[in-house]
Amino acid sequence: MxxxxxxxxxxxxxxxxxxxxxxxxxxxxxxxxxxxxxxxxxxxxxxxxxxxxxxxxxxxxxxxxxxxxxxxxxxxxxxxxxxxxxxxxxxxxxxxxxxxxxxxxxxxxxxxxxxxxxxxxxxxxxxxxxxxxxxxxxxxxxxxxxxxxxxxxxxxxxxxxxxxxxxTGTITGGRRLLSVTVGCWVAESEVADTLSATERAHAACQIGSYPFFRDGRVGANFVVRSTDPAMIEACTSDLSERLELLGHPIIEGGI
Amino acid sequence: MxxxxxxxxxxxxxxxxxxxxxxxxxxxxxxxxxxxxxxxxxxxxxxxxxxxxxxxxxxxxxxxxxxxxxxxxxxxxxxxxxxxxxxxxxxxxxxxxxxxxxxxxxxxxxxxxxxxxxxxxxxxxxxxxxxxxxxxxxxxxxxxxxxxxxxxxxxxxxxxxxxxxxxTGTITGGRRLLSVTVGCWVAESEVADTLSATERAHAACQIGSYPFFRDGRVGANFVVRSTDPAMIEACTSDLSERLELLGHPIIEGGI
The missing domain is CATH 3.40.980.10 (MoaB/Mog-like domain)
Incomplete structure (x- = not known):
């Protein structure tokens, strides 16, 4: 190739x-x-x-x-x-x-x-x-x-x-930056270590953290970005597992 | 002073x-x-x-x-x-x-x-x-x-x-930039000369032209900006008169 x-x-x-x-x-x-x-x-x-x-x-x-x-x-x-x-x-x-x-x-x-x-x-x-x-x-x-x-x-x-x-379609580009979002009813500051450890474990991915307040509750969407579909899937599963182990159920697709 | x-x-x-x-x-x-x-x-x-x-x-x-x-x-x-x-x-x-x-x-x-x-x-x-x-x-x-x-x-x-x-109120500034908007159901390209002539006649003012399509009609909002309230009023009246003389009624405050 x-x-x-x-x-x-x-x-x-x-x-x-x-x-x-x-x-x-x-x-x-x-x-x-x-x-x-x-x-x-x-x-x-x-x-x-x-x-x-x-x-x-x-x-x-x-x-x-x-x-x-x-x-x-x-x-x-x-x-x-x-x-x-x-x-x-x-x-x-x-x-x-x-x-x-x-x-x-x-x-x-x-x-x-x-x-x-x-x-x-x-x-x-x-x-x-x-x-x-x-x-x-x-x-x-x-x-x-x-x-x-x-x-x-x-x-x-x-x-x-x-x-x-x-x-559309007339301009040369490369691989698309893909992104997958998982949402969580948690303060991002409670899981900051988990986010950075997960990002470090998946070198081809970046994880963005976007907190919000909704219906009187604190939550965050975590966006995993990469140009590689397999890597993004691996990183997202890893992140989801880590969050659930900490007792924070994740919502696929974000909140 | x-x-x-x-x-x-x-x-x-x-x-x-x-x-x-x-x-x-x-x-x-x-x-x-x-x-x-x-x-x-x-x-x-x-x-x-x-x-x-x-x-x-x-x-x-x-x-x-x-x-x-x-x-x-x-x-x-x-x-x-x-x-x-x-x-x-x-x-x-x-x-x-x-x-x-x-x-x-x-x-x-x-x-x-x-x-x-x-x-x-x-x-x-x-x-x-x-x-x-x-x-x-x-x-x-x-x-x-x-x-x-x-x-x-x-x-x-x-x-x-x-x-x-x-x-608010803790940072030093100067005079506020004021703006007045007049709207007109006209293509801006029909009155472009009028806009630039009016701007030239009022040195302390700028006129911005913001076209739109709405309800199937072409229109534009003209925004007169200046830090001087008297100048902005003079420029806006002048512009409004010129547009109305050309047969384009103006709508104060914009469309």
Missing amino acids: GTSANDRIWTAALLVIGDEILSGRTQDRNIAQVALWLNLQGIRLAEVRVVADRQEAIVEAVRALAGRNDYLFTTGGIGPTHDDITVDAIAAALDLPVVIHPRAREILEEYYASRGGLNEARLRMARVPEGADLIENRMSGAPGIRIGNIYILAGVPHIAGMMLDSL | GTSANDRIWTAALLVIGDEILSGRTQDRNIAQVALWLNLQGIRLAEVRVVADRQEAIVEAVRALAGRNDYLFTTGGIGPTHDDITVDAIAAALDLPVVIHPRAREILEEYYASRGGLNEARLRMARVPEGADLIENRMSGAPGIRIGNIYILAGVPHIAGMMLDSL
Whole structure:
């Protein structure tokens, strides 16, 4: 078998662009959405940044994140208004000129034919860093953009989701990070030693501990993560047995 | 009157620490919560990063963010289990030793007196970077931590919220960023010129444009932001008049 592309960990970063997230006006929904989609592609979301609609902030983040991850995804700032500066900032980060993409122009002409026609603001959405490809948007005309390892998506979550959908299966990844959750009505601080001993005994697995209070009771979900299905099963059984031996019945699938 | 501390913009960064956010398992709620609270203190959330439970990632982010903002807030990774490494990582970033805080130990002894007593894992939650103060936690015993301009909060959103609550009014800020929203059943691309012309005419204001689809119709909310109440009112009236002159009735407060 030997080492294949599937044996290494593929990573992505996400850059969320928008004053509305930083002001608290809008609850972000793209981090979780992009994270879950990436995992299905066998790519791990390694880091996220949220920056304002400000060119220097975007340029700094793009340079840092695209350079050290296999992929960079961005959300937000690709609409028709003055505060949509993502394309210009990413082009600046890459030292590329901004050009009108002919196919993007056609798509917008078609989309706006029955909606008042293509004006100057709408034509802004055909602007791309030179050399870019388009990402299909079946929802609202204006396409997403790929340039190198950077994927530029809309900020509106359901449009970003449609763009991810059209990218499904087109991006190289490795083995998926699998996870199994077991829940327990116990304070995590009572079983902390058990958790770390179990993790140490299963080198290919990580165990995360997520406590909660519900119905006036303390509990925790323990999430075992690994790319190897056999290892994750072994680690989960071991953890479950240890917890039950301590008198804490486990609930498969979590609470 | 002259220039006072209130005339400059105070900024904070937020560092969200946790594999569970990057895996998509948990939908982040702390970004919006911290953003809204900061704004009430007259502090602007300038940037956010999300990193994994990995010391190097936390150290890099803490050094970058605490250095260029007035404040850094962190959420997550301060519990009793092996994956809770925030205190050690922040101490490492600041080149400080980790010590047991005597008052934190007392608080935990008291809290766990009726809950099985203070074991080694629970005592981990009394560990702080040397020289730190505590942030009260009325919810679950284990306190938050302040060291220099860094505020270390719990990851569970309602506990983080209680810690913010206990910090209310204790942190220096400037003038609040105010915002007024007007909604309009119009495609933002039809009024893009109006938005940018209005923004240019009101130098102390920014206008954000947030499009949506609802009930099969296209609309947008326009958010005018400024620290000056008179300026924001002038800009909002101007924008509303311009939109209505174009035949787009506005809905005060947004749609």
